[in-house]
Amino acid sequence: xxxxxxxxxxxxxxxxxxxxxxxxxxxxxxxxxxxxxxxxxxxxxxxxxxxxxxxxxxxxxxxxxxxxxxxxxxxxxxxxxxxxxxxxxxxxxxxxxxxxxxxxxxxxxxxxxxxxxxxxxxxxxxxxxxxxxxxxxxxxxxxxxxxxxxxxxxxxxxxxxxxxxxxxxxxxxxxxxxxxxxxxxxxxxxxxxxxxxxxxxxxxxxxxxxxxxxxxxxxxxxxxxxxxxxxxxxxxxxxxxxxxxxxxxxxxxxxxxxxxxxxxxxxxxxxxxxxxxxxxxxxxxxxxxxxxxxxxxxxxxxxxxxxxxxxxxxxxxxxxxxx
Numbered sequence: 441x442x443x444x445x446x447x448x449x450x451x452x453x454x455x456x457x458x459x460x461x462x463x464x465x466x467x468x469x470x471x472x473x474x475x476x477x478x479x480x481x482x483x484x485x486x487x488x489x490x491x492x493x494x495x496x497x498x499x500x501x502x503x504x505x506x507x508x509x510x511x512x513x514x515x516x517x518x519x520x521x522x523x524x525x526x527x528x529x530x531x532x533x534x535x536x537x538x539x540x541x542x543x544x545x546x547x548x549x550x551x552x553x554x555x556x557x558x559x560x561x562x563x564x565x566x567x568x569x570x571x572x573x574x575x576x577x578x579x580x581x582x583x584x585x586x587x588x589x590x591x592x593x594x595x596x597x598x599x600x601x602x603x604x605x606x607x608x609x610x611x612x613x614x615x616x617x618x619x620x621x622x623x624x625x626x627x628x629x630x631x632x633x634x635x636x637x638x639x640x641x642x643x644x645x646x647x648x649x650x651x652x653x654x655x656x657x658x659x660x661x662x663x664x665x666x667x668x669x670x671x672x673x674x675x676x677x678x679x680x681x682x683x684x685x686x687x688x689x690x691x692x693x694x695x696x697x698x699x700x701x702x703x704x705x706x707x708x709x710x711x712x713x714x715x716x717x718x719x720x721x722x723x724x725x726x727x728x729x730x731x732x733x734x735x736x737x738x739x740x741x742x743x744x745x746x747x748x749x750x751x752x753x754x755x756x757x758x759x760x761x762x763x
Contacts, residue, residue: 444728445497445538446478457536458482458492461528461543475730476660481546490526491544495660503581505533505540508659511574511637518573521566522656523547523648549650554676557688562654563647564692567639567670570656572697574637578664585640585665587627587713591620594713594720601723603739608748615751616716622758623709630705635664642670667693668703669710672761679760686761704762712754719747 455465468483478494495505509532512524525532525542534541552559595616599609639646640661648655671689675682686704693699722738725731737743 446494446728446730448537449478449494449539453537454480454482454492454494457494457534457539457541458490458543460536461534463487463490475725475728475734489546491546493525493542493544495540497539500540500660501581502533502540507579507581508662509533509542511577511662512659514577515570515573518569520569520573520656521653522570522659547648547650547655549648549655551644552647552649552654554644554674554685555681557684559649559654560674560685560688561692563674564671564689565695566647566654566656566692567642567689568693568696568699570639571636571667571670571693575697577637579637579662582663584635585638585663585669587709588620588624590717591616591623591709591713594716595620597720597723598716603723603726604744605741608741608744612744612748615748615755618755619709619712619716619751622755623712626705626709630702632666632700632703634700635666637662638665638667638670640665640669641673643673666703666706667697667699668706672707672710673714675707675761679757682761705759707761708754708758712751715747715750715754 451467451469454469455467458465464485466483466485468481468489470481472479472481472491474493476499477496480492480494481489482492483489500508509525512522513532515522516524523544525544528534528543532542534543552563554560595613598604599613599616604612639656639659640663641658642656646656646658648657671686671693674689675685677685690699690701722731722735726738731738
């Protein structure tokens, strides 16, 4: 059996890659929680530790990765609090023996509290600042966010997999068909003409709160899409709680950037899309040895029953956040 590319990331390989920049490591390596890419804290001689991010091979090409870094540089110049890669001789995207990687300064902090209204307001402010800073930029090499295409492709992948019990496939097909039809109706009527660059994966774990500052991390999934995609991921709890959170997020957002409230109706198809896409993503990554270890429950019938229950609950709540 051939090795997965990430299995080449031995401690010596990681240290050699970091030291190829001219830095000297103190040989201390600490793996951080990341599955799509591989991320490590690496100690530096006579300096603070750095964060080394090794991109998953064959996911993005070089122009797509460089667009991510260009956006981060533009946001830094606009004084938006993002964590951007370090430049070495004018380059932020580095290469070592077939791997694209980059280095970041380490910032200590924690994710904001999902139930803290002040944190939600500040999150909204930061997302608004980010969107304003990216509003005049364009992406040439990355695909736009296309929910209907993602729902269709992800569902097909799931239905052709042996990891979902065959007895559940007819019910899953029926459920996805209903979601697709409702999503199609909403999107065709309400998808905005003026989509812009967005973070794309702006959940709470991609924000870092220090004592006096909130930072946005990991623009790996940046794309072009509606503003609401970067906002709704911060909602949790029951519908009433989500409405309160949404109000706080938008209030903060509108301190820096105009928000089209007609986009609220897109939350339901975007939520369904993400749930289906997540399961398809796990299927895609199942040959990566890290995934069966980290998600041992994924191949069980209980997982798929729970996944379907989430999709059904979403259908029952359809339209409540935008009403």
